Amino acid sequence: MLQLEEFAVQGQLGKIAVGELVKLFPYAEDFFAALPVTPNPQVSVNDFFLGLEDGLLEELGQSSEDLIKQFNEFMRQMEQIRKVDEPVSSITIIGGQDKDGMAEDVCLTIYAGEIVCIVGSTGSGKSRLLADIEWLAQRDTPTGRKILINDQLPTAGRRYSIQHKLVAQLSQNMNFVMDLTVSEFLRMHAESRMVRDLETVVANVILQANRLAGEQFSAETPVTSLSGGQSRALMIADTAYLSASPVVLIDEIENAGIDRQSALKLLVDKQKIVLMATHDPILALMGDKRLVVNNGKISKILTTTDKERRNLEILEKLDRQLTDVRNALRRGENIDTLPETLRGSEVI
Numbered sequence: 001m002l003q004l005e006e007f008a009v010q011g012q013l014g015k016i017a018v019g020e021l022v023k024l025f026p027y028a029e030d031f032f033a034a035l036p037v038t039p040n041p042q043v044s045v046n047d048f049f050l051g052l053e054d055g056l057l058e059e060l061g062q063s064s065e066d067l068i069k070q071f072n073e074f075m076r077q078m079e080q081i082r083k084v085d086e087p088v089s090s091i092t093i094i095g096g097q098d099k100d101g102m103a104e105d106v107c108l109t110i111y112a113g114e115i116v117c118i119v120g121s122t123g124s125g126k127s128r129l130l131a132d133i134e135w136l137a138q139r140d141t142p143t144g145r146k147i148l149i150n151d152q153l154p155t156a157g158r159r160y161s162i163q164h165k166l167v168a169q170l171s172q173n174m175n176f177v178m179d180l181t182v183s184e185f186l187r188m189h190a191e192s193r194m195v196r197d198l199e200t201v202v203a204n205v206i207l208q209a210n211r212l213a214g215e216q217f218s219a220e221t222p223v224t225s226l227s228g229g230q231s232r233a234l235m236i237a238d239t240a241y242l243s244a245s246p247v248v249l250i251d252e253i254e255n256a257g258i259d260r261q262s263a264l265k266l267l268v269d270k271q272k273i274v275l276m277a278t279h280d281p282i283l284a285l286m287g288d289k290r291l292v293v294n295n296g297k298i299s300k301i302l303t304t305t306d307k308e309r310r311n312l313e314i315l316e317k318l319d320r321q322l323t324d325v326r327n328a329l330r331r332g333e334n335i336d337t338l339p340e341t342l343r344g345s346e347v348i
């Protein structure tokens, strides 16, 4: 689609015929509709304003030049709103520099429905990378990175709008401050996001969250009495179904007692871009790509290989067995016998 800026920058907006302009930018019609005269579609925008009769301008209390200025401002603002509402199909990370000022030679585009993991040692800059994306850095953070949305510079509306938050953060600990039931909590979210068919959506979020959580909870459970895993599952289902944010940042979801693979699938099915900092090999291999962060820069971009995916199956099997051992321990059983595959160094 043609960009409004292309016309505005070249000072061309006023030279387009009104009919043509409305076809390109339908919202322009709203400005004309507010005037007491209807423009001839063949006449250029500037000629229309300049040709308004004196009596009419007096009635409006404006000069033709004022109206041209207002029209341009109106178009600029409408375009901002349109861009903020535009679906996000990709984000691009353009490299800056590492902690020693050496260039970060990266230009990576991540598409909706992709999972990208961020790995690296403690202090290497994983959280900083997530923060750069969250703030839509424009070479104005310590890393000097620049983030694009749909291949373009983000608009101010996108950067500073609270309503249209680009990023949903899933952090390790959920602190519910209000004493609400699960259903009241979700209903509040759904209402603030103006969701239609509220009851169905809320019931679905509870259903999905229960699929992810090991232990079940009901719509009437108070949120403050949910276990760590249950609240985590609830937040993931809530983000998938109720959040408009197209990008989800996750800082570790290990040890949360939830079905992590299904959790990621839920987010990806909703066409979210998922970025996850992790030390867990199972989560890291679930991603489509891994960004290796070192000394404050992305030093490698790895694509998960078929062999790695096969190894993931083995690791998951081991993980399930380890979970069984953990559960047996919780039930107060003794751990004299380990499953076959865990037996390497078992004391017999």
Ligand SMILES: Nc1ncnc2c1ncn2[C@@H]1O[C@H](COP(=O)(O)OP(=O)(O)OP(=O)(O)O)[C@@H](O)[C@H]1O
Pocket: 097, 098, 099, 100, 120, 121, 122, 123, 124, 125, 126, 127, 128, 129, 142, 143, 144, 295, 296, 297
């Ligand atoms: N390119 C950079 N230039 C300057 N400072 C940086 C750069 N990248 C990261 N930093 C800074 O380094 C510090 C450590 O980074 P960060 O907290 O992101 O590490 P981390 O990998 O998330 O660590 P952990 O695994 O311990 O949570 C932060 O103060 C961060 O702002």
